[in-house]
Amino acid sequence: MSVTNPLTKNIEDGRDPLSFKEYQAAGGYQSLDKAMKMSPRDVMGQVKDAGLGGRGGAGFNTGLKWSFSPEPDGGPRYLVVNADEMEPGTFKDRLLMEKDPHLLIEGMITSSYALSATTAYIFLRGEYTLAEERLLKAIDEAYTAGMLGQNIQGTDFSLDLYLHTSAGRYICGEETALINALEGKRANPRFKPPFPQVSGLWGRPTLVNNVETICNIPGILTHGVEWFKNLGLGDECGTRISGVSGRVKNPGCWEMPVGTTFRTLLEDYAGGMQDGYELKAFLPGGGSTDFLLPEHLDLPMIPGDVAKAGSRLGTSLIMVLDDKTCPVGCVRNLIKFFAHESCGWCTPCRDGLPWVEHILNKMEEGTGEMKDIEILQEMCGYMGPGNTFCALAPGAAEPLQSSLKYFMDEYEEHVKHGCKYKSH
Amino acid sequence: MTDLIASTALKARQLTEEEIHDIEHEKTHYPYAQAVGLEALKIVQKYQGWVSDESLLAVSEYLDIPPDELEGVATFFNMIFRQPVGKNVILLCDSVACWMLGCDDLQAHITKTLGINYGETTDDDMFTLIPVPCLGDCDRAPSMMVGRELYRNLTTEKIDQIIAEYKSKA
Numbered sequence A: 001m002s003v004t005n006p007l008t009k010n011i012e013d014g015r016d017p018l019s020f021k022e023y024q025a026a027g028g029y030q031s032l033d034k035a036m037k038m039s040p041r042d043v044m045g046q047v048k049d050a051g052l053g054g055r056g057g058a059g060f061n062t063g064l065k066w067s068f069s070p071e072p073d074g075g076p077r078y079l080v081v082n083a084d085e086m087e088p089g090t091f092k093d094r095l096l097m098e099k100d101p102h103l104l105i106e107g108m109i110t111s112s113y114a115l116s117a118t119t120a121y122i123f124l125r126g127e128y129t130l131a132e133e134r135l136l137k138a139i140d141e142a143y144t145a146g147m148l149g150q151n152i153q154g155t156d157f158s159l160d161l162y163l164h165t166s167a168g169r170y171i172c173g174e175e176t177a178l179i180n181a182l183e184g185k186r187a188n189p190r191f192k193p194p195f196p197q198v199s200g201l202w203g204r205p206t207l208v209n210n211v212e213t214i215c216n217i218p219g220i221l222t223h224g225v226e227w228f229k230n231l232g233l234g235d236e237c238g239t240r241i242s243g244v245s246g247r248v249k250n251p252g253c254w255e256m257p258v259g260t261t262f263r264t265l266l267e268d269y270a271g272g273m274q275d276g277y278e279l280k281a282f283l284p285g286g287g288s289t290d291f292l293l294p295e296h297l298d299l300p301m302i303p304g305d306v307a308k309a310g311s312r313l314g315t316s317l318i319m320v321l322d323d324k325t326c327p328v329g330c331v332r333n334l335i336k337f338f339a340h341e342s343c344g345w346c347t348p349c350r351d352g353l354p355w356v357e358h359i360l361n362k363m364e365e366g367t368g369e370m371k372d373i374e375i376l377q378e379m380c381g382y383m384g385p386g387n388t389f390c391a392l393a394p395g396a397a398e399p400l401q402s403s404l405k406y407f408m409d410e411y412e413e414h415v416k417h418g419c420k421y422k423s424h
Numbered sequence B: 001m002t003d004l005i006a007s008t009a010l011k012a013r014q015l016t017e018e019e020i021h022d023i024e025h026e027k028t029h030y031p032y033a034q035a036v037g038l039e040a041l042k043i044v045q046k047y048q049g050w051v052s053d054e055s056l057l058a059v060s061e062y063l064d065i066p067p068d069e070l071e072g073v074a075t076f077f078n079m080i081f082r083q084p085v086g087k088n089v090i091l092l093c094d095s096v097a098c099w100m101l102g103c104d105d106l107q108a109h110i111t112k113t114l115g116i117n118y119g120e121t122t123d124d125d126m127f128t129l130i131p132v133p134c135l136g137d138c139d140r141a142p143s144m145m146v147g148r149e150l151y152r153n154l155t156t157e158k159i160d161q162i163i164a165e166y167k168s169k170a
């Protein structure tokens, strides 16, 4: 029977991750063999045809992104796995790295072959200490088994793979900031173009991909493009990890076919809302996405469909806002995060976010004024796309602008009577 | 701080053998020594508890990174401590999922129990309390870390137990 849950098939609750030998016995580490029967460009072509979209938030076709890298010139080339996972409400890469580190490593090796990369890095957020320990062990095992290092499996393909642990800063997840951080610099984003594919780490061709994106590569090469396409619902390809946090009965994350609806995720997987709480709204894919309403639950979790409803699928881990939690307080918490994590380069972000936070604090304390609501609306424009160097500020504007759209009455209520929700 | 460092009054301290060993190991992962600035600061912090001016200057000299540039890196990252911290650093998540599930109450409880606010250290240097952005553990919110250990689905009772555990280890 063919595999239907390639990302989590080796994951069992309460069990340590598979060792190299166990992972291999379970069918792992076959994708490089398959890939090496093809040219690197043909492997890229397969990944493109499989219709794999990046899982880091933007959803861009991975094979297509890879194809923008120039032909190898004999110099160093890099693959960097983005394991910074600091978007509030996101906890999927943690699962993949803690529970099946060899899947990521296999994905990195095969991807590096496709990209003609000579060195691969995992950029891991510093707080993921268990993932760090397990990845280091798995990397060691892979070197010992000859899957990493010089002349892998007796071929002329060589690859070094290293783990870099960061020290807590959300902006490092932005791919050009991440490259600066890896070079040992302050993690401000870089101007694009040139894109990292052309000039990234130390000026060399570099691909930055999300953990989950790379974890999809072994399956595509091992089982083929058709198999991958058939995993999705309807026209969709593959599976992805989606999850729920907030006041639901069974919070968590699970692998499911691409195209699954929010309702199935929320009701079947997460068991619905906790007793006594009703769904008021939800953030579909992390703290930097626009709120959606219960009426949007039947949308499939596909970037295009979610965009049509006025939001973004983002990381596809949803956070539910219940009827007993203050929406203004919720947005204030998100804005506080973004204000703190701004790298300080552009004015709308560096100065705008603290101002918004200040106004939301006033609202919560009951000293807000009607004109503050107008200022908030204006600020959404200043922080919107095109006015800043990177996507942090536009992302921060998303929950704010959508809360103003859907909960204007609550903002007005705050101005008139202060916050009526008790605990927060 | 940068002025302090630039002044000649402060001298780099000697890096320990262990620190040098670990830094040299990290250097093998990168084509340029300057790339391990952050790793070196983390290594120093692992052994010394925090990064003093003397430590920062030592790393700066050892890796040939200008002190101002290294300070720019050190102050950029939330987890590099440029001030002394307690033996156990409590990182309490204050992001949205944990907030919805009551992290403010947990903070109030810790503050009452240990007598420290965010950014403060207990008189016996046992604990420092710091807020941390989303720990990527939102399905088990509220969450926090103590040092490298993660604690999830927190309640005030659980926090009492955890604090007692660390106190008894001392």
Ligand SMILES: Cc1cc2nc3c(=O)[nH]c(=O)nc-3n(C[C@H](O)[C@H](O)[C@H](O)COP(=O)(O)O)c2cc1C
Residues within 6 Å of the ligand: A053, A054, A055, A056, A057, A058, A059, A060, A062, A065, A082, A083, A084, A085, A086, A087, A170, A171, A172, A173, A174, A175, A176, A208, A209, A210, A211, A213, A214, A390, A391, A392
């Ligand atoms: C402020 C900011 C933070 C980001 N954080 C992450 C992150 O933690 N992990 C991630 O994979 N992508 C993150 N991204 C997106 C990356 O820039 C990049 O698009 C992604 O790693 C590409 O991988 P993919 O093509 O495999 O999706 C972030 C973007 C921004 C603007």
Ligand code: SF4
Residues within 6 Å of the ligand: A171, A189, A341, A342, A343, A344, A345, A346, A347, A349, A350, A388, A389, A390, A391, A392, A393, A394
């Ligand atoms: S938008 Fe914010 S985080 Fe991004 S570059 Fe500008 S100041 Fe830095």
Ligand code: FES
Residues within 6 Å of the ligand: A088, A089, A090, B093, B094, B095, B096, B097, B098, B099, B133, B134, B135, B136, B137, B138, B141, B142, B143
């Ligand atoms: S919000 Fe606390 S772990 Fe994500």
